[in-house]
């Protein structure tokens with residue numbers, strides 16, 4: 001009997017349905033539900049334990065699996081103490097991405113991230129899952145410079161162009177033509193991003209990394225890393241001095257609502273604990289040695305509180321604005337549908353707010369941020385506040401730049417932290433960089449040696465001039 005064409009297609013569809021179900025079972029993360037919090041014990045052994053399941057931790061987990069040469073060749077465990085992410089930097093971030101940095105390393109990391117985001121489904125799509133949509137809104141950053149900052153802006157521009165970023169410089173007249181609502185008083189130069197800048201939804205990016213990593217076989221557990229067991233041995237340096245080397249053998253994970261902890265035997269640990277990575281490093285003894293020695297150098301990362309304010313967008317303003325960066329304390333950002341967001345924070349010379357809670361200091365906005373905002377954009381002289389929140393920067397007190405790489409004396413401890421205000425956008429590149437260090441023994445794609453931990457001991461700052 002000859003089958004009719006309709007029967008044939010029905011047959012194919014039912015075969016596909018069976019195949020999809022099978023794939024679903026084979027890929028544990030493909031139907032991951034964010035409300036289904038995993039609370040099981042961690043495995044007793046893992047090759048690599050990642051402390052912290054923010055964007056950086058999950059990106060690292062994803063890249064480790066992507067780069068493994070044999071399927072299931074690397075057993076990766078992500079430990080996250082707060083699966084609601086109520087205080088994590090990632091979800092409280094504004095989600096901006098820009099190419100306008102002064103250090104080639106930062107420019108390249110963000111350029112790579114823009115490429116990654118454009119092709120995100122090729123990286124993070126999962127079989128049988130919805131396509132990833134991180135709601136990327138392309139829109140340029142606008143940096144403004146006074147007389148004092150103009151030559152630095154010009155230098156940065158030359159570096160950015162040299163490294164391949166598409167940026168233009170604007171005179172005050174050109175600036176006024178492009179953005180008529182800006183008060184150009186005191187501005188002598190502006191730079192504007194023409195490509196690869198904008199913003200995205202941080203929560204969607206985090207979930208996309210996580211869903212993909214789980215589908216590739218990464219283990220995860222809800223628990224808090226509270227300590228480490230290490231072995232140590234003394235070696236003699238080239239100068240003949242005794243040096244104590246350590247190696248982590250176990251990570252202790254305290255289970256939720258319990259005083260019990262489960263030791264996880266491991267070969268490598270990645271500290272991706274964001275604002276808390278300084279604390280986690282202390283648990284391994286980082287910084288506990290004599291002053292002026294490598295063993296005495298702390299990981300200089302701590303939480304610093306920064307505010308975001310959402311205000312209604314005045315109708316008189318045009319549509320093509322991303323971020324305007326005028327002073328360290330005023331970084332407005334525009335969302336076409338949501339209004340105007342102002343990222344306010346304390347600059348270095350102001351008193352830092354307490355980090356014991358995530359309350360918003362509205363007076364800070366009124367006294368410090370709003371006057372500067374209204375001066376630069378007079379349409380904001382009257383404004384309607386829609387909402388506000390605070391979050392913690394994973395703040396590197398040494399030079400406000402990422403710390404990526406191995407601890408020189410604890411040779412199975414890696415850092416992926418200290419990004420300060422630019423970690424979300426660097427998470428794709430940072431995760432890849434750490435996976436390269438662990439699996440290939442060195443950076444393969446972007447040379448990030450300038451961001452190593454050693455620089456803190458050597459007092460050699462990785463000075464990024466465009467810190468936001």
Ligand SMILES: Cc1cc2nc3c(=O)[nH]c(=O)nc-3n(C[C@H](O)[C@H](O)[C@H](O)COP(=O)(O)OP(=O)(O)OC[C@H]3O[C@@H](n4cnc5c(N)ncnc54)[C@H](O)[C@@H]3O)c2cc1C
Pocket residue numbers: 051052053054055056057079080081082085087088089090091092093094095096097223224225226272273274275276277280306307308343390391392393394416417419420421422423424425426
């Ligand atoms: C208001 C604000 C605006 C920002 N805007 C931008 C921006 O526009 N662009 C940009 O690129 N970046 C921005 N950032 C910075 C960016 O959000 C961070 O650099 C980035 O998210 C850091 O990611 P992470 O994974 O390292 O840290 P997190 O997201 O904080 O993740 C670390 C995780 O580790 C967990 N953890 C900590 N200690 C332990 C432990 N002992 N055991 C187990 N788990 C632990 C924490 O619960 C946390 O979930 C902003 C940040 C803030 C606060």
